[in-house]
Amino acid sequence: MRLKLSACVVAFAVAMLTGCTLDPHYERPAAPVAVAYPKGEAYESTSAAAASTATPSTTTTPPPLGADMAWRSFFRDERLQRLIQIALDNNRDLRVAALNVAEYEAQYRITRAVLAPSISASGSLTRERASGVTTSSSDASVGTTSWEIDFFGRLRSLKRQAMENYLATDASRQSTQISLIATVATDYLTLLSDERLLQITEDTVKADQSTYDVTKRIQELGNSSMLDVQQAQNSLASSKASLASYRRAVAQDRNNLIAVLGAPIPDDLPPAREFDDESMFADIGAGVPSLLLTRRPDIVQAEHALKAANANIGAARAAFFPKIELTASAGTSSSTLSSLFKAGTGAWAFAPSVSVPIFDYGSNKASLDVATIEKQIEVADYESTIQTAFKEVANALTARATYVDQVEADRDYVASSHRYYTLAQARYKAGTDSFLTFLDAQRTLYTAQQQLASDSLSRQANLVTLYKVLGGGWEGS
Template structure:
């Protein structure tokens, strides 16, 4: 036991002397944003309570959309890359943390040497020949740095926060993926609705062309009426061709996001069947909710890492003490290697003191402080951008219901006008130009209503994204690491 005392002493010093730290105490900056949002509708300011984490299943209630998002979380290549970055960051943290502990190495050696008989010695005498054997087994720690001023601890904290920031980046990837799939799903639904309207308009225009052609042959209608009817038909057929391409491109985009093929059964039929399948999100909330957005949390972890690196840069001005200890067994005979008399040990310490480094340590400290200032600005900027995203989404939500109501009324009026004008034209009361204008107005109002429905669905996706969405992997960092 006495022979092991130096090794135990080294381990004890390593555990007790590494408590000092020159790392500044971390204080989260106050968000440079107002405490609440300006919302056009005063009724939406009824409550100012924090919002719990949102689940995409609670917001996007359409079963097919939920299934597609769930598949993407397992197969998305972007997400796989983000998770691989998390694994790499975790491994680097483990590497940095290992510097806080002594590295114990073991070694074993054996050598055999033989000299001949009758060789001349230094003074002209003869040396005795023979075979010599040496065996040794050693265990020890080499150049283990005592973290007296917290340099290694600060570097470990910096790597830990870099790893946690990478985790939040992966969480942001999941959030973005879910929101992008919802946007692509609703866009596909809207384009399918537009395609259906274009086909209906083309079919109606074909009937108008046939009717006008018959009236022209009967001498009732001029040739200009036929040409105008053909113009409507050609426009609608062009829209059908274009929208057919767009729908296929929407499907390709959705498959890319999901990371695999989708079937027709996975796709929405029309925007009218899915835009009301988006759950409501409470909007009377405090802006402190933004502190759990993954990009904001990532920026805060980066700020913590920069703060820790200041401590490491400060510690570079102070001495570094390293310990070396080797203990083992040595014998000239293998049979006697593990006897009590074969044990030997050696322990030592060395210290290095920075005297002149050409300003390198001062430069490193200034750089660390500047990086912390930049990280603080990045953190505040992330909160401000998040605040603007939510404000924009809320501003749109406050008026979207009125917009849809107005577009619905406009579409109904245009439809009735087109019907009445068509009847008047067939009865010879109205001109074909009036009927043509009414058809154009109906086509435009139908497209506008579909776009308004898409806008309502996309607004909910934007609000889901802006508020932070799903809490996929952990919450915001605590006040202490």
């Protein structure tokens, strides 16, 4: 008898270990993008400064890939590094993302636990009196109730689905972290840029105020027309309006940075660099598009979602097959507590059950159709995510090259405008040129300085974007 019982246990164990799976064979969909990033004039800077910042030279060692570079290595500004670390420690969105990962990990453990029987122990003691007679009974048992034996892999498919959902959530957390790092850097650069524009505008207001005062005195002496005074006043009023605008922008930039940090900006930060300092960021390489499939968290997340949908098809297929459950217990039972564990009081129960779907009005078929359609949706989402990633990297690469030329041209524009302003001012004081020419030179210089600051910000922010879209910024696992 014992030999037969052992054989039954071994048979069930083998069935559990060798049960089939009905998941479709998974193959990663082909990437719907080119095998290399675009090339051409728009991706190659013509400026001499590009040798170290835009397109790596073929005669030197290529820069490390963005996805392989930790954020502390890419961001070289110690002040910015400190701000990023504060955000990683305090940002609530990142905290929620980490909690979501913990939740899905717990859900996976719940799903995994269903594969094993749930064994419980119970005991009872009953005493009752009826018709003048007192009776008692006691029992103790250990067993499992309604344990589904996974012959056709339904539970294992659900376990794989839970695992893939957990991994997808973890990839989402990585994506949230990378986005947070990029947001802190961009907000910080915006603050520095607006502080630069505020300083430029303050200098312009002082210059306009001085011009207005001088022009008004000249007009009072009869050596200038009221038109010159009005033009000087108009320029002063315009620059004062810009001054108020940039003061507001700087204050709002600080508020935005505090919000993304999740904490106040410390007073003991390292000294700030100029926002257009080219040494703020390390040079990085793009690699080939196929690297994005395993380096960008959003693509990794989309693939795990696809694998989860694939496993769900297996669970839906298994619903067409019999469902086998086992209830079993073993213990002892006696009318008196003192003899509960004596010989002859043993008791056991073994109750397997089989449920076979015969007619469900198409419910199982509809569930399988839903699972299949959901996988097709995930395939489309996965391919769309790859295409979006390719577009973002290609756009950032062409921006990296062209912004080098654009900023160099802006610097020439500022230098030329400054010479124009100096010459026009000297000619106006000498009476050679009109006040209108001098005023135009003043406005041109202000516009050139604004344009240089704006384009420098765009250039630096694009370097941060390139690092982000290449999947950089993640340390650890």
